[in-house]
Amino acid sequence: MSSQHLAAILPSQGSRFEIQQRPTPTPGPNELLLEVHSVALNPIDYYSRDFGFGVSSYPAVVGSDIGGIVLQTGSSVKDFKAGDRVASFAPAFFKLGSPDYGALQKKVLVPAVNTTLIPEKLSFDEASLLPMAVLTTWSGFYSIGVARDTAFKPSDKKGFLVWGGASSVGTAAIQVAKSLGYIVFATASSKHHSYIKTLGADYLFDYKDEDVVEKIVKTAKDAGIFIDTGYDAVGAWKHSMQVLHEAKGDAKKAMLASAPPLKEEEMPKLGDVEAKFVLAPEGDEALAEHFGFVFNKWLKEKLAKGEWIVAPKIKKMGGGLEGLNDALDELKKGASGEKLVLNL
Numbered sequence: 001m002s003s004q005h006l007a008a009i010l011p012s013q014g015s016r017f018e019i020q021q022r023p024t025p026t027p028g029p030n031e032l033l034l035e036v037h038s039v040a041l042n043p044i045d046y047y048s049r050d051f052g053f054g055v056s057s058y059p060a061v062v063g064s065d066i067g068g069i070v071l072q073t074g075s076s077v078k079d080f081k082a083g084d085r086v087a088s089f090a091p092a093f094f095k096l097g098s099p100d101y102g103a104l105q106k107k108v109l110v111p112a113v114n115t116t117l118i119p120e121k122l123s124f125d126e127a128s129l130l131p132m133a134v135l136t137t138w139s140g141f142y143s144i145g146v147a148r149d150t151a152f153k154p155s156d157k158k159g160f161l162v163w164g165g166a167s168s169v170g171t172a173a174i175q176v177a178k179s180l181g182y183i184v185f186a187t188a189s190s191k192h193h194s195y196i197k198t199l200g201a202d203y204l205f206d207y208k209d210e211d212v213v214e215k216i217v218k219t220a221k222d223a224g225i226f227i228d229t230g231y232d233a234v235g236a237w238k239h240s241m242q243v244l245h246e247a248k249g250d251a252k253k254a255m256l257a258s259a260p261p262l263k264e265e266e267m268p269k270l271g272d273v274e275a276k277f278v279l280a281p282e283g284d285e286a287l288a289e290h291f292g293f294v295f296n297k298w299l300k301e302k303l304a305k306g307e308w309i310v311a312p313k314i315k316k317m318g319g320g321l322e323g324l325n326d327a328l329d330e331l332k333k334g335a336s337g338e339k340l341v342l343n344l
């Protein structure tokens with residue numbers, strides 16, 4: 001095995017990525033060394049590059065979403081072996097940019113609990129769309145107290161709001177909410193509605209309609225559905241909270257998870273509706289348990305049963321690691337119903 005590999009290195013805060021060789025690390029007891037084939041790009045990648053978000057020292061390597069192959073397993077790892085095809089969430093954010101742990105390099109260390117075996121029919125590009133979106137969804141559900149074993153029946157008439165249904169996180173939130181038995185109300189541009197229906201959303205609304213809140217509330221009331229839980233994937237917490245406020249029925253309180261950060265002074269409350277910023281559990285043990293549930297159990301089962309639709313659409317970017325800076329510049333301008341993917 002080569003002892004060097006190519007990496008996109010951040011030399012200092014606010015600088016562009018530089019592509020350089022760096023030493024290939026050896027996995028610790030509960031870690032895997034992966035060969036990275038595909039990386040999906042996320043807003044946090046340019047927040048890290050341009051503003052130093054989630055980076056404590058330099059040089060740093062960042063990036064989260066991987067489709068790849070296991071090269072080497074740590075001494076305590078039982079459920080993976082060299083050659084396994086996997087999707088994995090690189091812990092760059094949790095390791096504050098520590099170079100061995102960022103996805104934007106050809107070889108990377110990841111905890112085994114952050115990793116899911118993928119079926120043969122799933123490509124590495126498709127696999128790379130899964131980790132951040134599914135983790136962020138489950139972290140949001142954890143933040144607002146949605147139990148993992150929630151199982152509503154249609155007759156329970158329990159609605160769930162997803163604002164930003166065409167976003168990467170939103171497409172996952174729709175699918176997870178649906179799998180728990182919720183009736184899903186989602187917003188997106190009209191051009192995405194038929195596609196988002198295939199993910200399981202029951203009612204679609206165009207967020208550009210001036211009376212979108214009224215339309216959602218009326219539709220829920222006419223159908224006798226109460227919406228007391230929701231997920232804002234795009235920073236539309238004011239509208240989302242209005243919906244919950246007016247459609248929560250007799251529920252004592254309603255909860256909204258917000259994937260984009262909420263400022264402390266904004267930490268909003270509207271009557272009995274509360275919003276929480278999406279955060280994974282704190283503490284090493286609780287975090288590892290959360291990751292293990294999401295990746296080693298929940299996602300693994302969904303993929304094995306063919307019960308997960310990879311979304312949104314993939315937009316392949318050229319140039320490998322050398323194309324990274326340009327690809328992030330493009331992502332920064334905004335994506336609409338697509339995820340940018342690089343092959344390393």
Ligand SMILES: NC(=O)c1ccc[n+]([C@@H]2O[C@H](COP(=O)([O-])OP(=O)(O)OC[C@H]3O[C@@H](n4cnc5c(N)ncnc54)[C@H](OP(=O)(O)O)[C@@H]3O)[C@@H](O)[C@H]2O)c1
Nearest residue numbers: 043136164166167168169188189207259260278335336337
């Ligand atoms: N807290 C966490 O742990 C965490 C983790 C991951 C991501 N995030 C954050 O979550 C957000 C979403 O990330 P992402 O990667 O899923 O984004 P993304 O896929 O790039 O989102 C793009 C989509 O957002 C939709 N959109 C934009 N404004 C909207 C609005 N006002 N109403 C409805 N839809 C709207 C657009 O829909 P149309 O195409 O229909 O216009 C577009 O398709 C980002 O702010 C990201 O930083 C947080």
